Amino acid sequence: MSENLYQAPEVEIPQATVEVNIPESLNPWKSMWLQPRLTIRYLLSKDPTYMVVLLAIISGIYQSLDQAATQSKGDTSSLGMILGSSLVGGAMGGMIGLFLFSWLQSVTGRWLGGVANSEQVRLVYAWSTVPGLVGVSILILQILVFRNDVFSSDMPIVDSSLLNQVLFWSSSIIQMILAIWSIALHIIGVAEVHVISKWRAFFAIILAFLLILGVIAILVLPFVIFGLMK
Numbered sequence: 001m002s003e004n005l006y007q008a009p010e011v012e013i014p015q016a017t018v019e020v021n022i023p024e025s026l027n028p029w030k031s032m033w034l035q036p037r038l039t040i041r042y043l044l045s046k047d048p049t050y051m052v053v054l055l056a057i058i059s060g061i062y063q064s065l066d067q068a069a070t071q072s073k074g075d076t077s078s079l080g081m082i083l084g085s086s087l088v089g090g091a092m093g094g095m096i097g098l099f100l101f102s103w104l105q106s107v108t109g110r111w112l113g114g115v116a117n118s119e120q121v122r123l124v125y126a127w128s129t130v131p132g133l134v135g136v137s138i139l140i141l142q143i144l145v146f147r148n149d150v151f152s153s154d155m156p157i158v159d160s161s162l163l164n165q166v167l168f169w170s171s172s173i174i175q176m177i178l179a180i181w182s183i184a185l186h187i188i189g190v191a192e193v194h195v196i197s198k199w200r201a202f203f204a205i206i207l208a209f210l211l212i213l214g215v216i217a218i219l220v221l222p223f224v225i226f227g228l229m230k
Helices: 028-034 036-046 052-070 079-111 118-127 130-151 162-194 198-229
Strands: none
Touching (some): 028 036, 036 118, 052 079, 052 118, 079 198, 130 162
8 A cells, every 4th residue: 555645744742741750758858959849749749738837937037037137137126126026027927928929929820821829839938948947047056156246237246356257258158049049949839830931930929029019009109199298
């Protein structure tokens, strides 16, 4: 039988999705660093709420302490006051951020073709902060060694020796690297649960922040206008 010259050639069509082999057991505290996609899938298959709230609270406290250091709160407040307010305010802020930003990122992700729900994004939001746990440990050591210098513009203990300066600034650089690592894990995680590209995940996160800023601007604008009219 002669070959049909008008018949389309047979080609192997790749699968649209690749099945991820999820292991029976996995240590997410280790695997999240270098295998975030596998870790997210593993946690989703086991328990999507595992450690989510605790990680969000720790992250909120860490961010509050970091903000206090950036703003040199130690110039006007005692170390005890800074630690106390960061523990309470940071924990509350961490919880608000967990639910609010995760919900917004689930919405903005769907705008860009994603499929994730709020619970799945909350898992990503919380577990992307795992590198921050090392940052918390470093910050605790800084506070134990350098006391109020961590939160002040005047740093007599840090400036007292070259060794102290090297220790303080090198540990601060490590904290910055860990923060960037967490951001990268967040983007990868959002892309994974939404089943979208990393670029779309990045813009979904940016859109969520812009929505928050827009709401804040709408709430604050009337007071600004009222103040100008006085």
